């Protein structure tokens with residue numbers, strides 16, 4: 633039985649692709665990716681010429697069946713996402729669940745660990761990370777209030793993701809819900825404009841408003 637490799641890829645800086653990830657991507661028969669154009673750029677940068685197949689949040693059972701057929705046909709498969717670790721606020725978890733249901737323990741599923749934005753943020757946050765709660769993205773509408781209420785009620789470190797379009801709105805809600813708690817807001821980790829903002833939600837908002845505010849963000853909320 634072949635192997636499914638779950639491969640972490642860079643969250644910005646291409647030098648963060650590990651030697652093992654490179655070798656794995658170069659050796660499999662097929663690479664499952666969220667967006668074939670995004671992964672295509674990564675592969676061509678490393679001169680890797682392996683066929684890709686899209687697998688994303690909206691992929692249905694027909695795609696899973698196709699992946700099962702590839703594995704049953706003896707093909708080794710790698711799973712990547714646009715950036716970071718598959719399954720972390722990204723596609724992957726459901727596919728692995730379905731493959732385990734189909735193959736049981738006869739399929740080898742191997743992690744090729746790599747970058748992950750939440751882990752990178754925690755590594756420089758300077759807050760306890762022996763225990764933390766990761767909440768993914770705040771919901772846009774339904775469940776948004778309870779998302780912030782949950783942060784308010786959580787005494788340990790909290791980490792979540794936010795996009796460039798909603799960062800100020802989210803900081804505004806944090807300023808109301810948890811005005812005293814210190815935040816570590818990490819922008820564009822590993823990229824040219826990497827910036828770490830530390831302070832209360834109000835202080836970070838002031839710093840962000842005086843900059844260009846573009847980029848991807850990880851927000852770490854310090855524990856009580």
Ligand code: SAM
Nearest residue numbers: 643716717722748749793794820821848849850
């Ligand atoms: N699977 C990815 C991982 O392992 O980190 C996360 C994918 S999630 C769809 C994308 C979100 O992760 C972004 O909106 C942002 O909140 C965060 N993110 C990804 N790359 C980042 C970076 N270089 N700097 C800051 N945040 C980042």
